[in-house]
Amino acid sequence: MAQETQDRVSKKFLYVNRKAPYGTIYALESLEVVLIGAAFEQDVSLAFVDDGVYQLTKGQDTKGLEMKNFSPTFRALEDYDVTKLYVEAEALQARGLTEADLVVPVEVVSAQRMAEIMDGQDVILSF
Amino acid sequence: MLHTVNKSPFDHNTFETCLKFARQGSAVLLIEDGVYAAAAGTAVSKQVQEALKSVSIYALKPDVEARGMQNRVMDGVRLVDYGGFVDLVVEHNAVQSWL
Numbered sequence: 001m002a003q004e005t006q007d008r009v010s011k012k013f014l015y016v017n018r019k020a021p022y023g024t025i026y027a028l029e030s031l032e033v034v035l036i037g038a039a040f041e042q043d044v045s046l047a048f049v050d051d052g053v054y055q056l057t058k059g060q061d062t063k064g065l066e067m068k069n070f071s072p073t074f075r076a077l078e079d080y081d082v083t084k085l086y087v088e089a090e091a092l093q094a095r096g097l098t099e100a101d102l103v104v105p106v107e108v109v110s111a112q113r114m115a116e117i118m119d120g121q122d123v124i125l126s127f
Numbered sequence: 128m129l130h131t132v133n134k135s136p137f138d139h140n141t142f143e144t145c146l147k148f149a150r151q152g153s154a155v156l157l158i159e160d161g162v163y164a165a166a167a168g169t170a171v172s173k174q175v176q177e178a179l180k181s182v183s184i185y186a187l188k189p190d191v192e193a194r195g196m197q198n199r200v201m202d203g204v205r206l207v208d209y210g211g212f213v214d215l216v217v218e219h220n221a222v223q224s225w226l
Binding site: 019020021022023024050051054057058059060061062063064065067069071094095096 | 133134135137138159160163166167168169170172188189190192193194195196197198199208
């Protein structure tokens, strides 16, 4: 049992996303790191707070910018067993958004609940 | 004067500062993450509506579309393409790029 635990070291990783997509490179870089981390079979969660919630909005069309629209990639996270996506309720509300405006199913949580989620992690990476 | 704002109003006070210094009759063009200020029903919409009484507010369409905000732009904010951006620059005596 102890041996098995040692062989399969799995840590809880939380990626905290606070930036809107496209205006800076942070959002895309975060997603890249999430996919890499997922390949190592870690316990991955994603948090979206502040402008980070904008990464998940439906209807993104980047043709005019000639940049990659990476919002569909969030739908592929499920295939990597990344299913824990937490979105801060106040961030949505301040931006006139609801869960229905997002490209993937998420868990909308209060700031207090988000703090608990953050507290329960082994590794936190902030973008 | 044409003012451009490229920062989200929720992440920076750039837009707020721009409005503070934008005189009556001037134009404000929202670009990049600045376009989030153009969305209806947000924590800053009231501020934008108030500003529309004295300044013209535009948002760059390709930036609006990239962010999925095309169906959320509030009444009174006009969308322009890159050509429209150039026209605005030409029409005004100077451009102030708030960063």
